[in-house]
Amino acid sequence: MTKYRALAVKTGFWKPGENYLNRITAAIKTKVDDGDFLVISEKAISTALGRILDESTVQPSLNAKLLSRLWMRVAWGYFLGVLCRFGQRLQHRLREYPLETGSRHKQVALEHAGVLQSLMFGSEGGIDGSNLPYSYVSLPLSDASEVAEKIQRHVLRTLGKRVCVVIVDTDKTYTFSNFHFTPRPRPMKGIHFAPGFTTYIIGRTFRLKRSSTPLAVAGCRLQATEALKIANIADRVRGPGSGATVWDMAARFNVPVTDVSWEMLARLEHRPIVLVRLKQE
Secondary structure (H helix, E strand, O other): OOOEEEEEEOOOOOOOOOOHHHHHHHHHOOOOOOOOEEEEEHHHHHHHOOOEEEHHHOOOOHHHHHHHHHHHHHHHHHHHHHHOOOOHHHHHHHHOOOHHHHHHHHHHHHHHOOHHHHOOOOOHHHOEOOOOOOOEEEOOOOOHHHHHHHHHHHHHHHHOOOOEEEEEEEEEEEEEOOEEEEOOOOOOOOOEEOOOHHHHHHHHHOOOEEEEEEEEEEOOOOOHHHHHHHHHHHHHHHOOOOOOOHHHHHHHHOOOHHHOOHHHHHOOOOOOEEEEEEOOO
């Protein structure tokens, strides 16, 4: 069995407009070596690229309001959450799902991810509000492979190191035997996209092995099984940042969800980069 060791690299919080390429090379220049896997959070890149949206400006439709009031509070709060073995705290939060801000969020999900994805209880189609302030959410990268290649070339040109770049999302991929599937759109080759909340429910209900989802690989040939292993190692080492969900993030600062500020997030340690390296026997 291949064994790895990993190092989470602190960089501070990436705001919109950040030069993420320079932030990456500055953070790893004394730590990286040839052959390392450079695992990077998709959300950090999306934020730096300005792929974020302010949900406070969104006008929810009737469908979005129904999703918030009935689907989230009742279906997820009392039935699907139990089926998926959610903890009591998360079930309680879903039963009190915020109607106004929740409806706006569901409207964004309907517009950017579609109906099937909007039925998820969170991170619909890769849309996520954790580790972001106020009413902002991040949108998934549409060109993750191109971004990974750009990072790999920049590291080689700037630091002279040949690394394998892996862009990952914390949304889960589930594995049954050697078959990998995920509700997260546009995963890397070898992981099958199965849209809709049923994919999530199947994975959780049957307690299938789950890992963070690799979206793109550049600089090496990597099979999906090994990429999932590396992504999972990186996820464990990195930690949840400000919180695993927007509720956890707000609870950490003891403020309402929409009152978390840029300054609050900047005070925390952020580790969007993890270096994963083969162990030397």
